[in-house]
Amino acid sequence: MKKLQIIWMIIFGLSLNAVEAQKVVCKIKGSDTVLPLSQKEAENYMKKNPGSSISVTGGGSGVGLSAIMSGTTDIAQSSRSMKMDEKLKMQDAGKAFKEVIIAYDALAVIVHPSNKLSQLTREQLEGIFTGKINNWKDVGGADLKIIVYSRETSSGTYEFFREHVLNKKNFGSTALLMPATGAIVQSISQTPGAIGYVGLAYIEKNVKAIKVSYDKGKTYVTPSVENAKNKSYPVTRPLFYYYLIASEKTLAPYINYILSDEGQKTVLSEGYVPLK
Numbered sequence: 001m002k003k004l005q006i007i008w009m010i011i012f013g014l015s016l017n018a019v020e021a022q023k024v025v026c027k028i029k030g031s032d033t034v035l036p037l038s039q040k041e042a043e044n045y046m047k048k049n050p051g052s053s054i055s056v057t058g059g060g061s062g063v064g065l066s067a068i069m070s071g072t073t074d075i076a077q078s079s080r081s082m083k084m085d086e087k088l089k090m091q092d093a094g095k096a097f098k099e100v101i102i103a104y105d106a107l108a109v110i111v112h113p114s115n116k117l118s119q120l121t122r123e124q125l126e127g128i129f130t131g132k133i134n135n136w137k138d139v140g141g142a143d144l145k146i147i148v149y150s151r152e153t154s155s156g157t158y159e160f161f162r163e164h165v166l167n168k169k170n171f172g173s174t175a176l177l178m179p180a181t182g183a184i185v186q187s188i189s190q191t192p193g194a195i196g197y198v199g200l201a202y203i204e205k206n207v208k209a210i211k212v213s214y215d216k217g218k219t220y221v222t223p224s225v226e227n228a229k230n231k232s233y234p235v236t237r238p239l240f241y242y243y244l245i246a247s248e249k250t251l252a253p254y255i256n257y258i259l260s261d262e263g264q265k266t267v268l269s270e271g272y273v274p275l276k
Helices: 002-012 016-020 035-048 061-070 084-092 122-129 156-164 181-189 225-229 245-259 261-269
Strands: 025-030 053-059 075-078 097-111 119-121 147-151 176-178 194-199 211-213 236-244
Touching: 025 061, 025 245, 035 053, 035 245, 035 261, 053 061, 061 075, 061 084, 061 156, 061 236, 097 156, 097 181, 097 225, 097 245, 097 261, 119 122, 122 147, 122 211, 147 156, 147 181, 156 194, 176 181, 181 194, 236 245, 245 261
Parallel strands: 025 053, 025 075, 119 211, 147 176, 147 194
Antiparallel strands: 075 236, 097 194, 097 236
């Protein structure tokens, strides 16, 4: 087998190092939003490059970034940019890192399918998630208590939603903090009065995504890949990979694959927004 490999390389003018360089062994950890995309990209990469081993786990953006600081993961997947205090910790530890945007995402607000409401303004969402509005009748819906579901504070999605939808106001004290995005989808699908927020790729038939207005009700836009690409949907964000520059040579084949046309086709097919 080894002889055949060498003959094949000689014929096509390839070196042993060029072939071996495509093997990637690494761990990816962090954002639940990015998790399904990383899992699919890793699966496709390992199929194309036998001998590669890429493990992917979630837990939240903060968890992934902490893991790269502690050296327990090779790549931190994140739905938010690294904070200044995190950058300073990396700097103090002498760990130079690189930030790469691998895709974009639209953050969707979802409710139970039985909810007759199909649209809300940013101001109404702020009222609901901060606890000032606690009955659907107050926003034109049924006389039903609102049950708010949110990600935990370690989640990049939690921080992005708080900053860009709640105008940096705190979530209400009755908000139920969930450990994973999948748990939010499941809970809302079983709770008629529920509302929450998830990345676009997590929208399923058993929940309903609602239109959002950022101009006080003049226009309402549906969360979709198309509307995120044309920038008409207001709640969009980049998705990141962070890794140490010291590991760049080892990780480059996989990173380059995700950024390639083939990798970006997977971005689109998995319900995310490609870079181009």
